[in-house]
Every structure is written in C-alpha cells, then in structure tokens.
Amino acid sequence: MDLELSPQEKALSVKARDFCDQVLIPLELAVDEHGELPMDRRAAVRQQVRDWGFAGINHSKEDGGLGLTMLEQTVIEEQLGRVTNGLWSCVWRPPVSLKFGTEAQKRAYLQPACHGERRGCFAITEENAGSDPRQVEMSATRKGDRWVLNGEKWFVTSYNASDFIIAHAHVDGDPDKPTLFLVDKPAAGLVHLRSPKFMHNFAFDHAELRFENVELGADKVLGEIGQGFELTKDWFVEARLQIASHTVGAAIRAAEIANDYAANRVQFGRPIRDFQAIDFMLADMAVEIFAAKTMLYRVAWEIDRKLDRKLVHARASALKLYCSEMAGRVIDKALQILGGRGYMRENPVERLYRDIRVDRIWEGTSEIQRLVIAGQIRKRGFETYAGWV
Structure with missing residues (x-):
C-alpha cells in the first residue's frame, strides 16, 4: 500500500x-x-x-x-x-x-x-424538521402543469450569495415523496424572513425563508419525484467529508499557533513548553490530529476506489463525528496554552474556537452520527469500522 x-x-x-x-x-x-x-x-x-x-x-x-x-x-x-x-x-x-x-x-x-457565474444554496431544515427530514412540512402540489411550494426553511447557508435555491419538499405533503426543486431568485412568493446572527461569523448569511405559493414549471424538479432523500444523502456524504477536512485544517492551524507560542513564551525563566503540563497538551493535540487526518485520507482514498456507497455513508458519519469533536478538543487546548491572548478576537485561535463549534451540529449532529454508526454495526457488524476494505 x-x-x-x-x-x-x-x-x-x-x-x-x-x-x-x-x-x-x-x-x-x-x-x-x-x-x-x-x-x-x-x-x-x-x-x-x-x-x-x-x-x-x-x-x-x-x-x-x-x-x-x-x-x-x-x-x-x-x-x-x-x-x-x-x-x-x-x-x-x-x-x-x-x-x-x-x-x-x-x-x-x-x-x-x-464557473462561479451562478451559486446555489440548499434549503432542507425547518423549525420542526432538523435531524429527521421526514418531519419536513414544506409541501409541493400540482397545479396543472406547474408545481406550487408552500412552507418555511431555516439555516439556508449562503442565501445572500446565491441566485438559486435547491428546496426539499414533500409532494402532496407525503413524507414518502421527498423531492428537490430548483427555485430561481427572485421568485414571486419567496420571502426572506431574516438572517439571524450566530456564535460564529461567516462569509455569507444563514437565512430563514418562507415560500408562499411559489410556482415552478415541471422542468424545475431535480431528479425524480420521491428521490429527494437519496440525492440529499449524497450531498450529506460530501458535506461530511468537507467538514472533516475543514476541522482537520482548523485543528492544525490552532496547534501550530500554540506550538510556536509555547516555544517563545517565557515564564519562570524558561519557555513554557519546557513545562510538562504544556508539552503533554501539545503531544495530545498532535496524536489527535494524526489519527483524524489518517481517517480522513483513508475515506477519501476509498471513495476514489469506488467503495460500496452504503459503506461510504457509514464511514463518512464516523469521520465527521471524530474530526469535528477532535477539533473542539485540540482548539480548546490551544486556547488554554495561549492563555489570555488566545481569548482575544484578534487571535485566530479565538475565532477558530467559535467557528468550529457548529461542526458538531450542522450536516448531522454528533448524536445523529452515533445513531448512524450504531445502526451500521447492528446491520453489518463491527467489521464496518474495524475491518479494512
């Protein structure tokens, strides 16, 4: 190998x-x-x-x-x-x-x-539908040869940087008919309710939207009727790998900053990395990053070799869970090493500390990832994670 x-x-x-x-x-x-x-x-x-x-x-x-x-x-x-x-x-x-x-x-x-000439955002989450997409209340009904969308969506990331929306709705309100629709901005009946502020700052917004009798042509259905969840699962797998990659990169930057600071910050006549309490934190950070990066690159490698789609979904959940939680632990240690300086907004570690918290929530919470993993163990056995395919 x-x-x-x-x-x-x-x-x-x-x-x-x-x-x-x-x-x-x-x-x-x-x-x-x-x-x-x-x-x-x-x-x-x-x-x-x-x-x-x-x-x-x-x-x-x-x-x-x-x-x-x-x-x-x-x-x-x-x-x-x-x-x-x-x-x-x-x-x-x-x-x-x-x-x-x-x-x-x-x-x-x-x-x-x-090419960057257009940009789309994804609208799936609702007030009563987050981890369980079957609870989506947004409906799509036929009106002659057209579709009519009604409902609200939350956490539509990059809405104000996008000119179209991929909206997840249930045809006729039936959770067995989840379907994706392409909605161009602006659209009659599409209402931007607000873009709330969050703990992290972000390049673009996270909007709340209302669809009030938004009419679409038949050509705006993406995929087949009832295929929405399957297409969304593919998006979730890619998004989870992306989050894993980002959290590994964030952890590495925080660790590098903490390592440099520990080598140059002198207390009691010695660089603070000479004290075992600091050196052991750096060692633990290095091991966690090493393990996460190894897992990340393995899963990416397996995808390129056309690993079974269900196994990819199973391992993407484990990857997202471990990397997002690893980054939280590593960045917390980095901030501790930096002390008061790490708590200043001008310091990248402070911003990383705020940024990384959402990675345990969006695109499937840590708890949902554990449910997926446990379910895969029940269906396929521990070989799913302990074996090598």
Missing part, C-alpha cells in the same frame, strides 16, 4: 495553502468586524478563486468542474479549513445533487455554478 501523496496532490495542497495565506486570511478581521464578507469585496474574491484555479473543484470536467479526485479535493479542503469566519465558503462547491439533473438543468445551473 502506497500512502504517499502524488506530486499532483502535494502541489494542490501547497497551492491551496498559498491561496489561503495570500487571499483569504487577510480578509479574516474584516469579516469578523462586519459579520460577513463585505458586499464590495465579494466580486474580487470570486475572481481570485477563478484565477487561482479552484472553481468547481467537486464536479467533473464534463459538467464544468475541474474533474478532481476526492483525495485531491481533500488536500485542498484541508487547507481551506485553516481560515476563520467560514471564508472557505468563498471557494464554491456546487451541490452534488445537481449532477443528477437533466442536460438542460446542468446547462442552466451546474455548469455556470462551476
């Missing part, structure tokens, strides 16, 4: 780190001050993403993307995870469900989204 990254993968990692250092990290304080990436800077950042060659990293060349492997995407996403305030979202990843669209839908949505 060859565990060494290829020259192409190494080059992509270096390039992504340079992009973060030169383009995204200089924007961190502005985003933290304004709560979002200022509107007057968004077009320039979008062009820089194109100029650096990171447009559409998660789609095939045939669909307008870069045709990268999952491992190549992972080395890029890990570096993007080093930035604070969700600035990694400036590097767009058109929703994976778009690849199941018709050729006309791909031309209208996926291809321009890969």
Whole structure:
C-alpha cells in the first residue's frame, strides 16, 4: 500500500495553502468586524478563486468542474479549513445533487455554478424538521402543469450569495415523496424572513425563508419525484467529508499557533513548553490530529476506489463525528496554552474556537452520527469500522 501523496496532490495542497495565506486570511478581521464578507469585496474574491484555479473543484470536467479526485479535493479542503469566519465558503462547491439533473438543468445551473457565474444554496431544515427530514412540512402540489411550494426553511447557508435555491419538499405533503426543486431568485412568493446572527461569523448569511405559493414549471424538479432523500444523502456524504477536512485544517492551524507560542513564551525563566503540563497538551493535540487526518485520507482514498456507497455513508458519519469533536478538543487546548491572548478576537485561535463549534451540529449532529454508526454495526457488524476494505 502506497500512502504517499502524488506530486499532483502535494502541489494542490501547497497551492491551496498559498491561496489561503495570500487571499483569504487577510480578509479574516474584516469579516469578523462586519459579520460577513463585505458586499464590495465579494466580486474580487470570486475572481481570485477563478484565477487561482479552484472553481468547481467537486464536479467533473464534463459538467464544468475541474474533474478532481476526492483525495485531491481533500488536500485542498484541508487547507481551506485553516481560515476563520467560514471564508472557505468563498471557494464554491456546487451541490452534488445537481449532477443528477437533466442536460438542460446542468446547462442552466451546474455548469455556470462551476464557473462561479451562478451559486446555489440548499434549503432542507425547518423549525420542526432538523435531524429527521421526514418531519419536513414544506409541501409541493400540482397545479396543472406547474408545481406550487408552500412552507418555511431555516439555516439556508449562503442565501445572500446565491441566485438559486435547491428546496426539499414533500409532494402532496407525503413524507414518502421527498423531492428537490430548483427555485430561481427572485421568485414571486419567496420571502426572506431574516438572517439571524450566530456564535460564529461567516462569509455569507444563514437565512430563514418562507415560500408562499411559489410556482415552478415541471422542468424545475431535480431528479425524480420521491428521490429527494437519496440525492440529499449524497450531498450529506460530501458535506461530511468537507467538514472533516475543514476541522482537520482548523485543528492544525490552532496547534501550530500554540506550538510556536509555547516555544517563545517565557515564564519562570524558561519557555513554557519546557513545562510538562504544556508539552503533554501539545503531544495530545498532535496524536489527535494524526489519527483524524489518517481517517480522513483513508475515506477519501476509498471513495476514489469506488467503495460500496452504503459503506461510504457509514464511514463518512464516523469521520465527521471524530474530526469535528477532535477539533473542539485540540482548539480548546490551544486556547488554554495561549492563555489570555488566545481569548482575544484578534487571535485566530479565538475565532477558530467559535467557528468550529457548529461542526458538531450542522450536516448531522454528533448524536445523529452515533445513531448512524450504531445502526451500521447492528446491520453489518463491527467489521464496518474495524475491518479494512
């Protein structure tokens, strides 16, 4: 087994780190001050993403993307995870469900989204439907040859940076008919209720929306009637790998900052890393990152080798669970090593501490991941996680 990254993968990692250092990290304080990436800077950042060659990293060349492997995407996403305030979202990843669209839908949505000419956001969560998507109340009903959507959605990430929405609704209110619909902005009956503030700041917003008799043509159904949950599961797998990559990158940046500080901060006549209490924290941080990164790259490698889709879903849950919780532990230790300086908003570790907390919640809470994992053990046995496929 060859565990060494290829020259192409190494080059992509270096390039992504340079992009973060030169383009995204200089924007961190502005985003933290304004709560979002200022509107007057968004077009320039979008062009820089194109100029650096990171447009559409998660789609095939045939669909307008870069045709990268999952491992190549992972080395890029890990570096993007080093930035604070969700600035990694400036590097767009058109929703994976778009690849199941018709050729006309791909031309209208996926291809321009890969090029950065359009952007879509995903609307699935509701006030009473989070971890259990069968509780979705948003309905889609037929009206002649058209569809009518009614309902509300919460936590629609990057709404104010997007010009279309992929909305998850139940046809005729039937939870056995979950279906995805493409909704262009603006749309008659689409109401932006608010974009609440959260513990973290983020490049773009997280909106709450109301759909009031929003009418759509038959060509706006993405996939088949009743296929919405399956397409959403594919999106969740990709999103969970993305979160795992980001949390590993965030943990590494925090650990590097803490390690440098411990080597240079002198107390009682010695660098504080000379004290076992600090050195042991750094050792524990290193081991946790080592384990998480090993798991991350294994799962990405398995996806590229066409591992069974159900096993991928099972392992993506374990990956998201471990990496998101690992990052919380590592960044907490990093802040402790930095002391009062780590608690200052001007310090990246303070921002990472706020940023990383949501990764145990969105795209499936830690508790949901444990349910998935336990269910897989019951169905398939411990070999799912203890074996090697």
